[in-house]
Amino acid sequence: MPTTSEFERILRGAALRVTRPRVAVLSAVHAYPHADTESIIGVVRADLGEVSHQAVYDVLRALTTAGLVRRIQPSDSVARYEARVGDNHHHVVCRSCGLIADVDCAVGETPCLTASDDSGFSIDEAEVIYWGLCSGCSTASNS
Amino acid sequence: MPTTSEFERILRGAALRVTRPRVAVLSAVHAYPHADTESIIGVVRADLGEVSHQAVYDVLRALTTAGLVRRIQPSDSVARYEARVGDNHHHVVCRSCGLIADVDCAVGETPCLTASDDSGFSIDEAEVIYWGLCSGCSTASNS
DNA sequence: GCAGTATTCTTGAATGATTCCAGAAACCAG
DNA sequence: CTGGTTTCTGGAATCATTCAAGAATACTGC
Missing domain, CATH: 1.10.10.10 (Winged helix-like DNA-binding domain superfamily/Winged helix DNA-binding domain)
Incomplete structure (x- = not known):
């Protein structure tokens, strides 16, 4: 800090x-x-x-x-808002409680930046959000 | 249709x-x-x-x-809202005019679903948004 | 260190997408 | 066809965010 x-x-x-x-x-x-x-x-x-x-x-x-x-x-x-910038990390969001956690980019450097077909767009950033349940909510819903 | x-x-x-x-x-x-x-x-x-x-x-x-x-x-x-569901496609959004276009998943089947470290989350979906400029706005800003 | 100027902060109201509510209408099962 | 439930109507409320105008504050050059 x-x-x-x-x-x-x-x-x-x-x-x-x-x-x-x-x-x-x-x-x-x-x-x-x-x-x-x-x-x-x-x-x-x-x-x-x-x-x-x-x-x-x-x-x-x-x-x-x-x-x-x-x-x-x-x-x-x-x-x-978050202060981690410039390192191309992404987020997991809990569908149940809204908790957000950081996730480093899955496949290495900045692979997500390459779309299979960019439709003529010039892409400068790929934003990835993983949706799921956090460990707490996951446990709660299994009971 | x-x-x-x-x-x-x-x-x-x-x-x-x-x-x-x-x-x-x-x-x-x-x-x-x-x-x-x-x-x-x-x-x-x-x-x-x-x-x-x-x-x-x-x-x-x-x-x-x-x-x-x-x-x-x-x-x-x-x-x-869109009606294409269940085929794991993503979107490109133009930062300038807001135009949205579809993009098929970049790396094959559903690779984005695998986060490098899921922080204990059970992930069920990966949502990807590519940010950039559409061809129209890209041309306009170069002039 | 100090004045001048542009940016930033305060206060208070407005905007606009979305939701809540209660009653009327429409849909489906028997 | 009738009952019961779900859905639609109309109108008002919510709440994050933004707009506007004036007061305060921070940087620049002297």
């Missing part, structure tokens, strides 16, 4: 202004991977006191645009 | 009641792949006259649950 000054450096490196809300949001995303926006707001407020949700939405968008965080949004879920 | 009576058979086969709205919605999803809910409502109304959006939402949920249609929901997009 990077320190505050490291977060500042990360922000500057992305040509983003360093503000308290931004450092707090970036820190929260690092601390709580796959957290939804409301959770992040809660963490940031616990850290800084009152912060408008608008600011958090704004910061999350700025960080996402800058590529410092990744936004993931499985069907039937609100937007979630 | 199946006929109305075929749609009826499909519905009965899934243990669903046959109603005019259901046939119309199923038909619309077959006719307009990747259409969003509002478009489907429009098509259904052109066919049957006034139909409540509630009915369409309801039918789409019933069909999705029954496995007759698939719901896809790329980030920053409303829910969309």
Whole structure:
């Protein structure tokens, strides 16, 4: 977990202004991977006191645009954010409880990037979501 | 494109009641792949006259649950539906205009179903979304 | 260190897809 | 044909997210 000054450096490196809300949001995303926006707001407020949700939405968008965080949004879920970027990993989502876990790319480097027929698209990213049941829900449903 | 009576058979086969709205919605999803809910409502109304959006939402949920249609929901997009089910194909989405196209599974049968480390999840489906630019938007952005 | 300027944060309201609710209508079994 | 259940209608509610305008704050050059 990077320190505050490291977060500042990360922000500057992305040509983003360093503000308290931004450092707090970036820190929260690092601390709580796959957290939804409301959770992040809660963490940031616990850290800084009152912060408008608008600011958090704004910061999350700025960080996402800058590529410092990744936004993931499985069907039937609100937007979630994570700080692991640039390593082409994917996610498993539990159909029952919504738990999300990271999964490294299955077949090596970035194989998923190659579609069999790209229909004329120039593809730059492949996003994979595995659906299933987490160990807890799986056990519960077998009983 | 199946006929109305075929749609009826499909519905009965899934243990669903046959109603005019259901046939119309199923038909619309077959006719307009990747259409969003509002478009489907429009098509259904052109066919049957006034139909409540509630009915369409309801039918789409019933069909999705029954496995007759698939719901896809790329980030920053409303829910969309398609009738191709059970053949493990994926999608390319244009970042610029939102166009969606089908892509057959890249590496053969259902390889994506195997995650390198499933974190204890029992996985039953892999959903792949390729992000990029469609040929039209790609050309436009190069100029 | 300090003013100027552009970006960012606050407050509060609006948007829009989706869902909830209660009653009317339609479908299927016997 | 009738009963009973499921589905459809109409309208209102929910909730994540966004828009807008003014106040505050951070970076740039002096």
